[in-house]
Amino acid sequence: MSREFRRAMPLLPISMVMKLTELSARQIRYYEEHKLIEPAKSEGNRRMFSLDDVDALLEIRDLLNQGINIAGVKKVFDMRKKSVVKSTNKVSISDAELRAILREEIQQAQIMEKVSLRNGDLPRHKDEI
Amino acid sequence: MSREFRRAMPLLPISMVMKLTELSARQIRYYEEHKLIEPAKSEGNRRMFSLDDVDALLEIRDLLNQGINIAGVKKVFDMRKKSVVKSTNKVSISDAELRAILREEIQQAQIMEKVSLRNGDLPRHKDEI
DNA sequence: AACATATGTTATTTTTCCTCACATAACATT
């Protein structure tokens, strides 16, 4: 399982995210409402957050603290998403790499089925976990 | 924050651990009762599991599936713990490393305070996260 | 002044998790 995938896996309940980010539940839900994050939902409709979500929230917090508003944060995120796509598009990969990736995707699918959430979210940026 | 610490940080609710390990809540609590794992507890008395806990549970599952009983699993774990201690004892570290470790410990303490759980658990073995 | 933004607060309902107790299949022991 790739590190990126692990970081994108929805695992944490909102209570943990609150502690890790020092944000209130209200804030976290508000940011979601404005599409800055898109946490997965459990069968029972509970939000489940990935480590990527936590990263995003920490960054949202910082940007807001810098006086940037929600719209600004969204812009920043959208720009990053685009640039990631652009930079990713260029790389060509070897056959072996491709096979490795496929193997991972398959495993991902299996785990995702087990974890069975209504929607995940895409990796945003990768630091250390 | 060190990888080991991150893996030892209690983050996941039992529902997620159930899905990741394919164990029932009953099984997970039973293994805890027998001291094979020691998940942290939230203020509200909910079990919170670390990635290390998940690793341990996966291994418990495998060992049990191999016909080994709980006592046997415990033995295996205890043996490993001892050998880890032994191998760790020998290494001597540089000043810089020591300072880096201390810095991390401090950050750990801060986060731990935020996460404020009644008890964590020690890293057991470290694979990839 | 009126409006918008970001967040707090509170009420209500639903979901998740806890403990405890009892049940039981598969093995082991007497």
Place this chain on the structure above:
DNA sequence: AATGTTATGTGAGGAAAAATAACATATGTT
């Protein structure tokens, strides 16, 4: 064969966490 042990299932009852929704509000904007 009867009894005990181990590992797990199941269900009741209760507590905690989280959801939605509505109203409140400080600060900044037009």
